[in-house]
Amino acid sequence: MTGQNLYRKARTRIPGGTQLLSKRPEMFLPEQWPSYYSKARGAELWDLDGNRYIDMSHSGIGACVLGYADPDVDAAVHAAIDGGSMATLNCREEVDLADLLCELHPWAEMVRYARCGGEAMAVAVRIARASTGREKVAFCGYHGWHDWYLAANLGSLSALEGHLLPGLDPAGVPRSLAGTALPFHYNRPGELESIVRTHGPDLSAIVMEPIRSHEPDPGFLESVRELADRAGAVLVFDEVTAAWRMNTGGAHLRYRVKPDIAVFAKAISNGYPMAAIIGRGDVMQAAQDSFISSTYWTERIGPTAALAAIRKHQRCNVSQRLVEAGTKIQTGWREAASRAALPISVSGIPPLAHFAFEAPGAQALKTLFTQRMLESGFLATNAYYATFAHTDQHIGDYLAAAADVFHELAKARETGSVEKLLKGPIAHAGFYRLT
């Protein structure tokens, strides 16, 4: 298998083998996952051996909400390349995109850019610290790999329990940052209240996703807003993954709670590196009191792709289709599992759907699911990230295959043969969030 051979070599050249934990083959199907692609288009991709798969898994880790190689976004990008993607002068697309983002989010007045979600979150936290003159950050959920965030694990390896990778070692993060990142759980305003009570005057920011796996409890986001105001902290909504799923723009628009800063990346540009930090003018101006600057934040492809992706999102009412597709998948999982008498729980907003096997040996069951679905021509795991390129045919074919595999899994459980049917090791457990 060419992909696995290449991955074995990659691990000797690239620490960890890949640049993103969520793309490590061990997270899906150790020693069998195709690992590398040669071509991706719509909902399909081809591995290095020319095998074709329908991708019903993470769809570019949530980046390609329109599908792979979207023709409209790619046409705009090709034009930007033909016109020169980098120059000594600035590209006008970054001003056009700022206008469009502020139109979609009328509470925001100013915009800065980066190219990745984690770095954009680091920019947001820098701006919040510069604007308040304070250092501490209260946070909930996952926000990337940077020092401000991993600092939560300094001093106590259990501080991120339920927030990132339990036990994650923050080696390389300055010890002097210990006590600067203070975690709280989603839908538990009392925890944030107690942070505000103890650390309020030192709190620069409250950082969280407005939604991830669960809808906010009534009044939760409003109470976070109120606590931010009470503490005089900047409320930062991390929309890196939540945005562009249930509506065009940030998920917070649906809940009518306005942050001071919102951060976008991933799906904003459908597969081209781009990130935006939008915010109230007075808060964003604090970027000028610090130094936040990078050469490739000025290139032209990112903002061009974002403009084309957002316009298509609006024009084609993409979010409605994402919700419809995700709902079909969630319903299909529930029905197939119930027919097979396989205990599963289904969670997530429909465009970012998940299921979990509620049985001993859940990780082995998940691995066998991925193995059998791969043999049927699907990239599949216990998650489905909806894209505009997923047709009803893709969904129907996937659910038919998943129903067959659920039956096989139920039978394998009965006979105690789940692990025997695996052709390689059990997948590594990942990264989970409590939001």
Ligand SMILES: Cc1ncc(COP(=O)(O)O)c(C=O)c1O
């Ligand atoms: C909520 C959230 N914030 C930040 C990030 C980090 O973004 P990136 O991987 O583009 O650095 C992610 C990535 O999964 C995310 O889901």
